[in-house]
Amino acid sequence: METDQSSSRVPQPPRAAVGDAGVLRELLPIALWREDADGRIVEWSLAAQDLLGHRPEHVLGRLATPLLVPDANRELAERLTDRVQAGETMVGTLPVRHRxxxxVAMEMWIVPAADPEGRPGAMLIAVETSEVLRMRENLAAMESLFTQSPIGLALLGPDLRFLRVNDALARMNGMPAAEHVGRRLTEVVPGVNAASLESLMRQVLDSGNAVVDARRVGRTPADPDRDHIWSCSYAPLVDRTESRSLGLIASLVDITESQEAHTEVERARHRFALLDARPEADGRGGGPLPRAPARRLRGRTDAGGGPRTGRSGRLHPGGPPAARGPLPRPDRADVPAHPRTDLPDPPRLGVRTGRPPRAAHEPLHVRHP
Structure with a gap:
């Protein structure tokens, strides 16, 4: 149903009541009322009702001083009224009585204003002091955040056009902060993945959910010869009263160097992993080489510490295959204490080595370490 079709059902305020202040009612409620030459209230705003609790029909026509001024401030209020009716404007912090x-401590502006009969009266504009302090702190925090933060910050409207950027982001983009205002990301830094980021920002506006650590990749006029990587986060700006999107805030951090260092570490880790994965059997891999089991030769040793080779010190290659059989393992308990020396001499070997062949009966001398 359209609003103008149902307006007759909305209760109408009294004629002397001043209407809603719109955005200021939520941002900074401003109370306003007027007094005639006799000090009676002739107008009363809805914001005054919110701040002081009095409905318009309960205050219109009544004297303002006994209704709103604490007893300790009556004399001061009378002096101020006289000066205002004489044409002066008064500004100060004054206490006002709630219903x-x-x-309630209020920042007040009291200005001369003619009453309905043309006589000198007063118009009073009042803001709750605590709200003024809160707004001042919020504005100071926002200003400090934009001017002092090393992180790139931007405010964008519902049309994804820049409303404000800080100096850090201006340096990242290689463009003065003032030149960002009214332009879109695709217009400011076309050398990055701006189109996909704008699509992501649109999702934030539609869903009302923030996005953290989206990656912006590419080049900007600040460093046109090198690709950079930025970590971006987007959060919606929402009107708490109407639950509608006012835009979004973006924050950016340049993570190029840390990302490159991380990539180098991963490459090195991958190379070591490849070395460790090579088979151990080839003797060239990254794993440990196979070790032969420790073996202990049983039997006597010669004076040099090596095993004795028989009475003549000769070591025979072995006899016929039938006589040799499988070689016994040295670590078995049935190995004899003395090596065999009664094997027959081997047949003459017919190997051509460029030297005269060694006679079969010549001993093969072995050097022991």
């Missing part, structure tokens, strides 16, 4: 009896 339930407690006082």
């Amino acid at each position: 339930d009896g407690h006082t």
Whole structure:
């Protein structure tokens, strides 16, 4: 149903009540009321009702001083009224009585204004002091964040056009901060994946959910010869009262160097993994080489510590295959204490080595370490 079709069902405020202040009502509620030459209230705003608890029909026509001014401030209020009716504007922090009896500290502007009969009256504009302090702190924090933060920051409207950027982001993009305003990301830094980032920002606006650590990759006029990587986060700006999107805030961090260092570490780890994965049997892999089991020769040794080779010191290659049989393992318990020396001499070997062949009966001398 359209709003204008149902407006007759909305309760209408009294004629003397001043309407809603719109955005200011949520951002900084401003109370406003007017007094005639006799000090009676002739206008009362809805924001005054919110801040002080009095409905318009309960205050219109009543004297303002006994209703709103604490007893200790009556004399001061009368002096201020006289000066305003004389044409002066007064500004100050004054306590105002709430409908339930407690006082509210308010920043007040009291300006001359003619009453409905043309006589000198007053218009009073008041803002709750605590709200003014809160807004000042919020603005100071926002200003410090944009001016002091080393992180790139930007405010974008619902159309994804820049409203404000800080100096850090301006340096990243290689463009003055003022030249960002009113332009889109695809217009400011076309050398990065701007189109996909704008699509992501649109999702943030539609869903109301923030996105953390999206990657912006490419080149900007700040460093046109090198690719950079940025970690980007986007969060929606939402009107708390109407739950509508006002835009989004973007934050960016250049992670190029840390990403390159991480890539080098991963490459080195991969190379070591390949070395460790090579088979051990080839003797060339990254794994440990196979070790022969320790063996202990049984029997006597000669004076040099080596095994004795028989009475003549000769070591025979062996006899016929039938006589040799399988070689016994030295670590078996049935190996004889003395090596065999009664094997027949081997047949003459017919190997051509360029030297006269050695006679079969010549001993083969072995050097022991």
